[in-house]
Amino acid sequence: MRKKILLFCDPGIDDSLAIMYAMLDPELDIVGIVTGYGNITREQATKNAAYLVQLAGRDDIPIIPGASNPVQQEEVFFYPEIHGEEGIGPIRPPEDMTYETAPFDTIRMLMEKYKDELIIVSTGRQTTLATVFILFPEEIKFVQSFFVMGGAFFVPGNITALAEANFFGDPTSSNYVLTFAENLTVTPLNVTRYAVITPDVVEEIAQSKKNVYSYLIAPIFKYYYRFYKDKTPGIKGAPIHDLLTVMLVKNPDLVDYIYYDANVAEGIETRGLSYIDVRPSSPKGDTKIAINLHYQKFMEEFKKVMVRVE
Numbered sequence: 660m661r662k663k664i665l666l667f668c669d670p671g672i673d674d675s676l677a678i679m680y681a682m683l684d685p686e687l688d689i690v691g692i693v694t695g696y697g698n699i700t701r702e703q704a705t706k707n708a709a710y711l712v713q714l715a716g717r718d719d720i721p722i723i724p725g726a727s728n729p730v731q732q733e734e735v736f737f738y739p740e741i742h743g744e745e746g747i748g749p750i751r752p753p754e755d756m757t758y759e760t761a762p763f764d765t766i767r768m769l770m771e772k773y774k775d776e777l778i779i780v781s782t783g784r785q786t787t788l789a790t791v792f793i794l795f796p797e798e799i800k801f802v803q804s805f806f807v808m809g810g811a812f813f814v815p816g817n818i819t820a821l822a823e824a825n826f827f828g829d830p831t832s833s834n835y836v837l838t839f840a841e842n843l844t845v846t847p848l849n850v851t852r853y854a855v856i857t858p859d860v861v862e863e864i865a866q867s868k869k870n871v872y873s874y875l876i877a878p879i880f881k882y883y884y885r886f887y888k889d890k891t892p893g894i895k896g897a898p899i900h901d902l903l904t905v906m907l908v909k910n911p912d913l914v915d916y917i918y919y920d921a922n923v924a925e926g927i928e929t930r931g932l933s934y935i936d937v938r939p940s941s942p943k944g945d946t947k948i949a950i951n952l953h954y955q956k957f958m959e960e961f962k963k964v965m966v967r968v969e
């Protein structure tokens with residue numbers, strides 16, 4: 660049976676690639692996309708998600724606007740240097756594009772409808788998902804499992820020396836989700852930083868006849884890779900953090916795991932720092948934290964879905 664995914668995201672280049680992958684994988688079924696602030700504004704994230712589903716002729720997928728700010732009630736900063744002014748690098752949805760959005764209550768209805776078949780994947784700030792826990796505490800118990808992109812455990816952050824961007828963006832909501840999500844897998848920078856796609860693979864996808872997104876891939880990648888090349892001299896490709904998170908739904912063995920309860924620091928100086936208690940006598944936990952990526956396997960799976968010739 661196809662795996663039913665409700666995706667919370669902020670597309671964003673790597674979120675967009677995650678959407679494309681999930682739309683193209685015949686074993687995955689996106690039943691809704693919840694959009695929030697993060698890489699870009701909520702409004703732009705909503706438009707980008709609508710554009711990507713329209714390109715695949717899947718306007719039936721509800722696009723549900725979520726949070727526009729973190730709970731900290733502060734000014735939000737965006738990242739055009741990484742994701743472009745409008746979130747998908749140089750690609751802009753047409754000015755005159757029309758689309759409909761679905762009300763927030765659609766999330767409750769989807770949880771009611773799919774019950775323990777539903778898998779929630781969250782690849783942006785955790786504000787909206789935390790809100791769903793607060794608003795729909797009974798329905799969210801039905802959800803089969805959660806996959807969250809965030810954190811950097813004992814490795815450098817990407818937005819500060821200590822913190823990864825999603826957890827830094829709203830550490831309070833991140834803690835909420837880490838505490839209340841059952842059957843939770845976290846994909847931190849420990850693995851996503853290595854989930855790089857390289858120019859040769861992008862070229863193969865660009866030539867792929869049956870991938871409806873193939874013509875977008877090269878310009879998006881070029882934009883994104885330029886940023887990473889500047890930041891990390893010698894890097895062979897660009898890390899597609901959110902893509903790996905979606906891929907784990909179907910391919911859990913692309914990574915190895917440790918099992919701990921994870922926390923996020925909320926204080927000013929350490930804001931967004933993710934940590935676990937690894938002292939020998941400390942209790943472990945139930946959260947699956949991905950720590951080691953099997954790159955060859957990852958790349959094979961990625962190409963299997965994205966390079967379509969027939």
Ligand code: RIB
Nearest residue numbers: 671673782823824825900
């Ligand atoms: O740290 C990586 C995360 O931050 C990804 O979700 C990416 O889209 C950015 O927002």
Ligand code: CA
Nearest residue numbers: 671674782783
């Ligand atoms: Ca994201």
